[in-house]
Amino acid sequence: MTTVFIAGSIAIKRLHQKVRERIDNAVASGLSVAVGDADGADAAIQDVLASLNADKVTVYCSGETPRNNRGQWPVHQVFPLAAPGTRAFFTAKDIEMAQDADYGLMIWDSKSTGTLSNVLELLSREKKSVVFVNKAQIFVKVASVADLRDLVSYMSDHARMKAEQKIGLTKRIAALGQVQISLPM
Numbered sequence: 001m002t003t004v005f006i007a008g009s010i011a012i013k014r015l016h017q018k019v020r021e022r023i024d025n026a027v028a029s030g031l032s033v034a035v036g037d038a039d040g041a042d043a044a045i046q047d048v049l050a051s052l053n054a055d056k057v058t059v060y061c062s063g064e065t066p067r068n069n070r071g072q073w074p075v076h077q078v079f080p081l082a083a084p085g086t087r088a089f090f091t092a093k094d095i096e097m098a099q100d101a102d103y104g105l106m107i108w109d110s111k112s113t114g115t116l117s118n119v120l121e122l123l124s125r126e127k128k129s130v131v132f133v134n135k136a137q138i139f140v141k142v143a144s145v146a147d148l149r150d151l152v153s154y155m156s157d158h159a160r161m162k163a164e165q166k167i168g169l170t171k172r173i174a175a176l177g178q179v180q181i182s183l184p185m
Contacts, residue, residue: 008041008107037066
């Protein structure tokens, strides 16, 4: 069964109608959905899934109990070695969702390094993402390093600086570029 990893920025509390339509299409198409348990976009995504009576949903959480599970769906627990509450602790579930999914649907505020990391994680596994850039209200397909560079062009200089500090954005993009160059055609 095809699985879509749907996630987004914690700062986004309400989903644009275009995103709601994409989620509705995924559910209507019978896709399985992997979603996180965070507040913000994850909770809003869960609300939409619950309103659609989606039943092929798995909520991923780091640790014992999900912070949100609006539809009382099955839970996939991840037990990272990192200290609870740390970035590494919560990132562990995202990495597992990227591993388990076939592709991603991300809702991004043009700042969140968590959402951007999810796109990077999927691309490193040669999986595509469709990213809704909330500020521009458009979808950007990310299937290559060139697409990724297009996506990060929506970031402000300040947001890019934060991404450098938090996730080493330039190095991660360069590493992905090296992998794509070495892949056989």
